[in-house]
Amino acid sequence: MSNIYKTKLEEEKKLLEDELASIGQVDKTGDWKATPEDETNIQEVQDEADMAERSEDFEERSSKLDPLEDRLNDVKKALEKIENNNYGDCEICKEKIEEDRLEVNPAAKTCKGCMEKII
Numbered sequence: 001m002s003n004i005y006k007t008k009l010e011e012e013k014k015l016l017e018d019e020l021a022s023i024g025q026v027d028k029t030g031d032w033k034a035t036p037e038d039e040t041n042i043q044e045v046q047d048e049a050d051m052a053e054r055s056e057d058f059e060e061r062s063s064k065l066d067p068l069e070d071r072l073n074d075v076k077k078a079l080e081k082i083e084n085n086n087y088g089d090c091e092i093c094k095e096k097i098e099e100d101r102l103e104v105n106p107a108a109k110t111c112k113g114c115m116e117k118i119i
């Protein structure tokens, strides 16, 4: 059964990485960071209003990047679990996660019951 989810997860990982690459770059530790303005643009900055606008762009990219990075980490963890043959186990109660939950979210870490407890 894991194969279907593996394909789904790999597809999602690719999409997330593409999206992250469009707003940021990965550093040496494997952490994603929003890309700052490139240097050619910084040299053109003339006044403070311009500066403020540029840092807003940067903040916007950072705020988009974080949830994508979290999601990517969940997807990667799920793929690791497939490798380790413990995919589909709830991290809290250790029971099997419901199939329909995995279909909606193949990177789910908990079963439905535990998901409700967390929220």
Ligand SMILES: [Zn+2]
Binding pocket: 090, 091, 092, 093, 094, 095, 110, 111, 112, 113, 114, 115
């Ligand atoms: Zn559970």
